[in-house]
Amino acid sequence: MKTVECDVLIKNIGQLLTISSKNVPLTNPNRESLGIIENAYLAIKDGKIIDSGSGRSRIDADRVIDADGCVTLPGFIDSHTHMIFGGKREREFSLRIRGKEYLTIMQEGGGIKSTVYATRAESSEDVFETSNRHLDRALAWGTTTCEVKSGYGLSTEDEIKILEVAQMLEKKHKMDIISTFLGAHEVPEEFSENKKGYVELLLKEMIPEVSKRKLAKFCDVFCEKGVFNRRESEKILKEGLKHGLHSKIHADEFSNIGASELSDKVNAVSCDHLLYTNEKGLFSMKKSGSIAVLLPGTNLFLMKKKVPPINKMRELRVPIAIASDFNPGSSPVIAMPVIISLSCLLYRMTPEEAIVGATINAACAIKKEDAIGSIEKGKEADIVIMDVRNYEEIPYWFAQNRILYVIKRGKVVAGKKRRNLN
Numbered sequence: 001m002k003t004v005e006c007d008v009l010i011k012n013i014g015q016l017l018t019i020s021s022k023n024v025p026l027t028n029p030n031r032e033s034l035g036i037i038e039n040a041y042l043a044i045k046d047g048k049i050i051d052s053g054s055g056r057s058r059i060d061a062d063r064v065i066d067a068d069g070c071v072t073l074p075g076f077i078d079s080h081t082h083m084i085f086g087g088k089r090e091r092e093f094s095l096r097i098r099g100k101e102y103l104t105i106m107q108e109g110g111g112i113k114s115t116v117y118a119t120r121a122e123s124s125e126d127v128f129e130t131s132n133r134h135l136d137r138a139l140a141w142g143t144t145t146c147e148v149k150s151g152y153g154l155s156t157e158d159e160i161k162i163l164e165v166a167q168m169l170e171k172k173h174k175m176d177i178i179s180t181f182l183g184a185h186e187v188p189e190e191f192s193e194n195k196k197g198y199v200e201l202l203l204k205e206m207i208p209e210v211s212k213r214k215l216a217k218f219c220d221v222f223c224e225k226g227v228f229n230r231r232e233s234e235k236i237l238k239e240g241l242k243h244g245l246h247s248k249i250h251a252d253e254f255s256n257i258g259a260s261e262l263s264d265k266v267n268a269v270s271c272d273h274l275l276y277t278n279e280k281g282l283f284s285m286k287k288s289g290s291i292a293v294l295l296p297g298t299n300l301f302l303m304k305k306k307v308p309p310i311n312k313m314r315e316l317r318v319p320i321a322i323a324s325d326f327n328p329g330s331s332p333v334i335a336m337p338v339i340i341s342l343s344c345l346l347y348r349m350t351p352e353e354a355i356v357g358a359t360i361n362a363a364c365a366i367k368k369e370d371a372i373g374s375i376e377k378g379k380e381a382d383i384v385i386m387d388v389r390n391y392e393e394i395p396y397w398f399a400q401n402r403i404l405y406v407i408k409r410g411k412v413v414a415g416k417k418r419r420n421l422n
């Protein structure tokens with residue numbers, strides 16, 4: 001008997017990781033939190049998940065994908081990237097390998113400033129083309145939603161240029177893009193003697209303009225020694241809030257100047273990096289319900305041994321997400337499965353914590369938990385099928401692309417098996 005019709009039915013799923021829960025974000029996730037259904041099916045209609053369960057489905061489908069016993073899970077969400085930039089910084093990479101410090105390179109005109117120079121010099125079309133290709137690569141590794149920050153323009157015009165490119169990518173690329181205004185990424189050269197003037201520009205011109213044009217959902221700030229101090233960061237984020245932009249903080253990455261302690265003052269949705277965070281910062285995050293977004297690719301690329309206080313986060317039940325921090329200087333890593341492996345290897349996160357951190361908790365970090373991040377009825381059908389039989393293989397096969405299918409809103413958009421279907 002024909003029951004419900006669907007557009008796509010995925011059958012023979014070895015392990016379906018639903019990661020569904022009433023209470024998100026998840027703290028201290030374990031195997032149970034993954035909501036595993038063995039020998040499962042998943043039905044999709046009009047781009048949404050309509051059913052899932054164990055055994056054989058009685059649902060009639062237009063198209064059937066045989067998962068052949070493989071692991072199927074929600075598409076990865078990269079909740080922290082600097083995807084849109086001009087130029088590249090491989091020279092700097094060589095210098096760092098030879099022993100030069102990142103902050104020294106930055107003071108000598110390299111680092112963020114050199115990318116600002118390159119990004120300003122390129123046309124919107126060129127920046128769009130490069131970012132579009134980056135997104136293709138991310139998609140091929142199973143990322144179906146991506147947060148993208150501005151911050152390599154640092155003038156009203158150039159910041160808007162970047163955010164408009166993000167808007168164009170959101171329209172034209174299969175990936176969903178969430179935009180963040182990060183005008184407070186660095187003080188631009190022309191304001192090097194007048195930081196106050198740049199903060200004024202952020203407050204009086206850039207934030208209102210970005211908000212008026214509806215170019216961003218979040219406002220972020222690099223709260224760090226030598227960049228923006230706590231007082232300046234608080235002012236900037238509060239102005240963002242006044243203009244409808246939720247707060248994010250680049251916090252405690254190279255030092256602790258109390259960045260994460262700002263969390264409850266600005267109602268931060270996430271605090272990111274957190275290598276030098278202490279209990280005080282974590283308490284503040286707990287109070288404001290902030291997600292800790294950890295970026296192990298940056299650890300690897302900056303060859304830093306310092307790691308975030310994971311045990312303290314577990315003890316205080318601070319929810320953790322993981323992201324790539326994809327950028328041309330400190331993390332050219334774009335693949336979320338690689339980030340999952342690095343979270344385990346460098347931070348000793350468990351595979352369960354890392355998978356939750358790349359799916360539902362990452363959805364919370366961009367305030368999209370109602371639509372994506374888990375496999376539940378009514379959510380977007382953003383799904384990946386990987387060539388593994390057990391989810392613990394995901395971090396284990398380090399840097400091997402085992403993605404068979406990437407499904408975005410019910411359509412196969414990437415993956416090794418894609419050509420068999422389209």
Ligand SMILES: [Zn+2]
Pocket residue numbers: 080081082250325
């Ligand atoms: Zn960042």
